[in-house]
Amino acid sequence: MAAAVTRLCWAPQCLRSLHMSVGVQKAKTGAEQLWLARQRRDPYVKTAHAQNYRCRSAFKLLEMDKEQKILQPGHHVIDCGAAPGAWSQVLVDKVNSLGKDPAARVGFVLGVDLLHINPLEGAVFLPKCDLTDPATHRKISALLPSGQADVIVSDMAPNASGIKDLDHQRLVSMCLSLLDLSDSVLRPGGSFLCKIWDGGESDLIRDKLRQRFQLLRTVKPKASRMESAEIYLLGKSHRNKRAAN
Template sequence: MLNKQISSNLQRRSKNTQEWITRQLSDPYVKAAKYHNFRCRSAFKLIQINEKYKIINPGNIVIDCGAAPGSWSQVAAVECNSNQKRNKMPIGTVIGIDLLNIFPIEGVTFLNQSDFTTSETQNKIINLLNGEKVDVVLSDMAPNASGIKSLDHEKLIEMAYNVLKFAVINSKVNSNCLIKFWAGGRLTEIENDMRRFYSNVKYIKPDASRSDSAEIYLLARFFKGIKKIV
């Protein structure tokens, strides 16, 4: 009876909506996210990356750019122990930023209705850090898709440069930076710029990233630091 009802409801939707709903219903990561109380399936992208590369550790200070609805912040709070669930382990910090409002998460400070790319928001983050430097910068940010791939890619690259600049100025030596991209012509450019500041930069597409998605991540590890000119 339930399957018939779902089928009937799908028939009233547009083709694109039908395809999206069908994919959601059959997606194992959507089901797993509900089971583990993650806010969305993207939590597993960060979980898989962190399991392999150990970019977030207890006691780390983590900045989550484009945090809504909060699934990466949920993972980060567990891994850096900002939620203080892991006894006798160092306690970290997670700061999440997004243009949208995000419901609270234990161990996470959110800057809601805030544009990470502005100096105003970045100054708020720096004030919250209270003189501390960052261990991990995460960015799952993306612009609203226009449908024009070259334009969307360009917008995302500009966002990524904002993230990279913030990370370079505010990170500890040996820190890590993970940024989402869409495939396009300027990927090599920003990859090369990341290599100027990080000892290891590589492309990653975790299993939880849908195979038909153009998204890919650049993981930059072991920040070299920058020399101050006196």
């Protein structure tokens, strides 16, 4: 898959929400003005500023973890499409990768993205790596303690082409690649969370998840904008036998 297709979502929305330059604030186009107005009204953008999250998307993961109990101290987690690092910020805290809680197990966070990711204490980043490339899967396995993960999470997405069906198919292909990754590194009993834009091939991902996991849920966090077609598919209790060998 070409780099233009697989570019992961270091969303301009996230960057602008945190760093609105004077030039951006003086946006000339109607679309930019509408976008800026929405950002100013968005309570998650304001709270992200207040709590020093790199992007409002942090609240999607926080909400899903609160409801679905995905993360625990000591977990080894792969954050797919990690840029700009908001999900990794949540993960560092939830799995205790900095060891701030001396009574809890210390976890490990590995973030991967095709784009640059600014360093984050408590996380190891693999920037400029294509998650659809088997070579990236090998790098991930080499960096994971014992070569295995307890949880894989993904908020990645391709660059939007404006063609809904094409964008949907591209994201489906990316999710299928992550399922291949789960076969090689996810522990039996582990969890898998991925974003998908709901569409005609969503059931293909659901079927693949049912084959690999004992429990499948579809989640739409409140922090996900109502007009967005994004949903999250959560597989729990991985049946993987290969990773156990």
